[in-house]
Amino acid sequence: MTPTYESLGEIDPRVAALIESEEARQLRSIRLIPSENHASPAVRAALGSAFTNKYGEGYPGRRYYQGQEFDDALESEVIARAKALFGYPYANVQALSGAPANLAVYSAFMKPYGGRIMAMRLDHGGHLTHGSPVSVTGQWWEIHPYGCNEHDVLDMDAIRRQALEIRPDVLVCGYTAYPRTIDFEAFGAIAKEVGALSLADISHIAGLVAGGAHPSPWPHMDVVTFTTHKTLRGPRAAVILSREQAHAEAIDKAVFPGLQGGPHFATIAAIGVCLAEAATPAFRLYAHRVVDNARALAAALVERGFHVLSGGTDNHLLLVDVRKSRKLPGKRAAVALERVGIELNFNTVPNASELQKPLFPDGIRMGTPSVTTRGMTVADMPRIAEFIDRGLALVKSGRLAEGESMWTDPDARDTLRTEVEAFASGFAAFQYEAG
Numbered sequence: 001m002t003p004t005y006e007s008l009g010e011i012d013p014r015v016a017a018l019i020e021s022e023e024a025r026q027l028r029s030i031r032l033i034p035s036e037n038h039a040s041p042a043v044r045a046a047l048g049s050a051f052t053n054k055y056g057e058g059y060p061g062r063r064y065y066q067g068q069e070f071d072d073a074l075e076s077e078v079i080a081r082a083k084a085l086f087g088y089p090y091a092n093v094q095a096l097s098g099a100p101a102n103l104a105v106y107s108a109f110m111k112p113y114g115g116r117i118m119a120m121r122l123d124h125g126g127h128l129t130h131g132s133p134v135s136v137t138g139q140w141w142e143i144h145p146y147g148c149n150e151h152d153v154l155d156m157d158a159i160r161r162q163a164l165e166i167r168p169d170v171l172v173c174g175y176t177a178y179p180r181t182i183d184f185e186a187f188g189a190i191a192k193e194v195g196a197l198s199l200a201d202i203s204h205i206a207g208l209v210a211g212g213a214h215p216s217p218w219p220h221m222d223v224v225t226f227t228t229h230k231t232l233r234g235p236r237a238a239v240i241l242s243r244e245q246a247h248a249e250a251i252d253k254a255v256f257p258g259l260q261g262g263p264h265f266a267t268i269a270a271i272g273v274c275l276a277e278a279a280t281p282a283f284r285l286y287a288h289r290v291v292d293n294a295r296a297l298a299a300a301l302v303e304r305g306f307h308v309l310s311g312g313t314d315n316h317l318l319l320v321d322v323r324k325s326r327k328l329p330g331k332r333a334a335v336a337l338e339r340v341g342i343e344l345n346f347n348t349v350p351n352a353s354e355l356q357k358p359l360f361p362d363g364i365r366m367g368t369p370s371v372t373t374r375g376m377t378v379a380d381m382p383r384i385a386e387f388i389d390r391g392l393a394l395v396k397s398g399r400l401a402e403g404e405s406m407w408t409d410p411d412a413r414d415t416l417r418t419e420v421e422a423f424a425s426g427f428a429a430f431q432y433e434a435g
Contacts, residue, residue, distance in 0.1 A: 027429055028421040030384055032344040034204060034317035034367025035176070037233045038374065038430050040277060043270045047235055052266035057256060059094075071265050078272035085210050085275055087218040088241035090248035093271055094255050094263040098203045098227040101238035102129040103137065105223055108247075108254035109197050110169050112140040118163060118196070119172035121145035123348040123358070125319075127176045127201065144168060148350040152310040154178075156186045163194045173221075174201035177347055177365050179294075179313035181215065188220030197247075198222045203238075205315055207231025207369070210278040211287020214315055223247055231290060231316055231369050233283075234274025237267045286372060290316045293368035296378035300385035309349055309363070317367035321349050323356075327397040330361040336395045336406055337364075340413060341420035342387060375431040387420055 009016040057064045060072040082091040095101035120126035124147040128135045131143030144166045149155045171191040191198035200217040206226035208214035224241040228234035242248045298312045309319035322333045330346035349363035356362045
């Protein structure tokens, strides 16, 4: 008999209680972290399926274990869905997350200590695995970062000039904190001109690409990586796409046996479900409403005097310089907003003040994938901006003495939290028809 949720409570009441608490917390909060979303009940069911019992190193038809009939059929089906949805002829669905997916691509085409990567600098919106010195990608390869211009956007002419000088082996685009449209065609052309492999890490915008709310990297980029749990609304996992057979073969070998052992078949099943969902008209509507909501939220914050980087957004996320806006460090702003039921994250911003440090940055980052999944629309974004404005108005600026409260009015804070929870609790946990 399949275990029921009640049986979990009987077997492990502590874990059951934590799961219930987390589910309740998510429903009473306004979750604006751009890298989070709500997976559908179908995706969650696949994650808990019998495929979690299986092990099978290798690829379909080439396993090192017996009893792989349905594992092979499953992985082949999910590969076909990934290729159909994104238009690439080759796909690997075994990568456990975005970091090993990117590492697999680099290791497929460069030897450690023997290659050059050109990618966006972390404090301008890049990712740890795009060459940060605290990541092995920044320790094993020679990194040449590019960044935003004085208007907080990419300058493709400047990137081309840098690429012509550096001649990287891999040119990376696709970011974790960049609110504008990525010109994949221009990046692909630059990579071709300098003889580099072009890599698009579309982890944040994969769902927008699938839903037609952001241009596709096909056919401009050689290789594409993406996680499946952000705007794509799937499980914690990653997919690697490629347009050349030689690239695909090198990537497959880098994933297994290069970096990983047996694939996580239950997760692959959940990837398949989210890809099927992403191919529907309802998801296409969802993707466009994510962008509409982000633009509406950015506009509402600008109206309230917040400094929104680059003036707005073209995708699912936006950056706010709260040091310029409210004379607050980003971390204090993020912690304070969590206390009133609004979840986002502190984040570095381009062209920041001299006070900015990774753990104490000038900005906060927010996005609309989760709230859109729950059915919030552009009509709700001014209310969310109001909550953010009111919350930060209650936070003290300047250096705090040890043990000093960050709040100017704890009673007003508690009142605001009650309002936020009442607002958030009025929306469903998951709404297939967004809005």
